[in-house]
Amino acid sequence: MRIGIGLGAGGAFGWAFHLGVLDGLRATGRDPASAERVIGTSAGSSIAISMLSGATTSEVLATLGPPDDPADRADMEQAFRDVRRRPWRVLRPIAPAAALSWRPGRGLPGIAGALPVGAFPTSTLRNFPGAQAMTEWPDPLWIPSVRADDGELVVFGRDRTDVAVVDAMEASSAVPGMFRTKLIDGRPHVDGAIASAVHADLFVPDDLDAVLISSPMTQPGNGAIRRRARRQLDAEMLLLERAGTHALRIEPDATIMELAQGFPRRNQDAGPKIAEAAAQMVVDAFARIGAT
Numbered sequence: 001m002r003i004g005i006g007l008g009a010g011g012a013f014g015w016a017f018h019l020g021v022l023d024g025l026r027a028t029g030r031d032p033a034s035a036e037r038v039i040g041t042s043a044g045s046s047i048a049i050s051m052l053s054g055a056t057t058s059e060v061l062a063t064l065g066p067p068d069d070p071a072d073r074a075d076m077e078q079a080f081r082d083v084r085r086r087p088w089r090v091l092r093p094i095a096p097a098a099a100l101s102w103r104p105g106r107g108l109p110g111i112a113g114a115l116p117v118g119a120f121p122t123s124t125l126r127n128f129p130g131a132q133a134m135t136e137w138p139d140p141l142w143i144p145s146v147r148a149d150d151g152e153l154v155v156f157g158r159d160r161t162d163v164a165v166v167d168a169m170e171a172s173s174a175v176p177g178m179f180r181t182k183l184i185d186g187r188p189h190v191d192g193a194i195a196s197a198v199h200a201d202l203f204v205p206d207d208l209d210a211v212l213i214s215s216p217m218t219q220p221g222n223g224a225i226r227r228r229a230r231r232q233l234d235a236e237m238l239l240l241e242r243a244g245t246h247a248l249r250i251e252p253d254a255t256i257m258e259l260a261q262g263f264p265r266r267n268q269d270a271g272p273k274i275a276e277a278a279a280q281m282v283v284d285a286f287a288r289i290g291a292t
Contacts, residue, residue: 003030004037006200007044008229009193010216012064012264013252013274014043019057020275021250022047024282028116037206038140041192041199043216045143045169046128052138053130061271063127064264092117092278093258094181094188097150109195112148113188115176122170122179135150137161144192145171145200148181155202193217197229200236205245208231211240211247212282219252248289 005025007018032038032051040048050060090279098113126132142157145168154160156168163184171182171189191200197217217229223244233249240247252260256277263270 002206004039004203004206004208004211005032005035005048006203006211006213006215007038007040007048008134008198008213008215008217009042009191009231010197010242011043013260014216015047015064016260016263016274017216017252017256017278018044018047018214018270020278021212021282023052023057023275024250024279025212025282027279028286035140036208037142037203038138039142039144039199039202040169040172040199041144042173042175044198044214045192046125046131048141048143049134049165049169050128050130052141053134055129057275059129061275063129064271070234088111095288096178096192098149098151107195109151109153110148112146112151112176112190112194113279115148115190115194117181118175118177118179120179121181122174125169126166128169131166134165137165141165142202143168143172144195144202145174145182145189146194148176148188148190148194153192154189155199158202193229194280196232196236198233198236200233200247201239203245203247204239207243208245209246213237213247213249214278215249215251217251220254248285250278250285251283252278253281254282 010017025032030190038048038052040197045228093114094117095113103119137157142155144153144155148152156163167184171184174180174182174189175191181190198213204213214235217226218233219226237249256274259273259277261267261269263274
């Protein structure tokens with residue numbers, strides 16, 4: 001079977017959830033690294049890279065604490081000081097002139113330039129297992145990001161392979177207002193989730209037999225961000241259905257969200273528990289559809 005794997009946005013919780021989803025897929029006898037297409041958005045990009053490099057779940061979970069590198073720790077501490085002392089620097093727009101060209105129908109990506117620049121470095125993501133060693137683009141891997149100065153979606157691995165994989169990962173993970181904008185060729189790039197939390201619609205042209213979607217951001221709750229993520233994923237799943245592609249959607253439930261309370265800052269031990277619960281969700285989902 002020609003399968004695709006979509007790993008969506010979701011922060012540190014998303015990392016642990018994705019790891020579990022991939023473990024669950026392995027438990028059904030399927031190797032996620034053999035997927036025809038892997039699309040990693042924001043947090044999903046880091047896990048996609050680690051998975052394709054052969055890193056284990058325990059290796060990745062071990063990196064989810066504070067940065068070990070002294071330079072990374074110093075950079076993070078300086079960012080905290082900047083936020084406290086000069087918050088206006090964090091809140092200034094990325095590319096304010098770009099927002100003036102907004103047109104109806106462009107949605108949030110069209111005003112990405114008006115979003116705040118953020119304070120914290122994305123460079124610590126380079127510590128993910130396998131990230132530094134991935135010097136060439138794997139054929140299956142796509143990483144979406146939004147170019148903030150014009151609101152265009154850039155899918156690294158599809159549109160561009162002349163950018164280092166780790167740079168694309170940083171770009172896709174640069175949440176406006178939190179993480180610093182990633183400059184590529186001098187142009188600002190931000191979190192791919194600004195356009196879509198999962199980008200499941202990108203699988204449609206591949207004409208795959210099946211797609212597994214891991215979607216941490218469509219977790220239970222009524223917040224605006226979660227509602228938007230659910231609406232988008234609903235629409236993208238419909239496109240896959242119309243294209244004749246069977247899609248399996250794995251999302252956190254209330255039980256997993258309870259396990260994740262305080263993760264990772266106040267509850268670092270929750271990572272393996274989140275992963276184990278997500279893995280069981282995948283095993284159960286395959287059992288329900290009669291797949292072995």
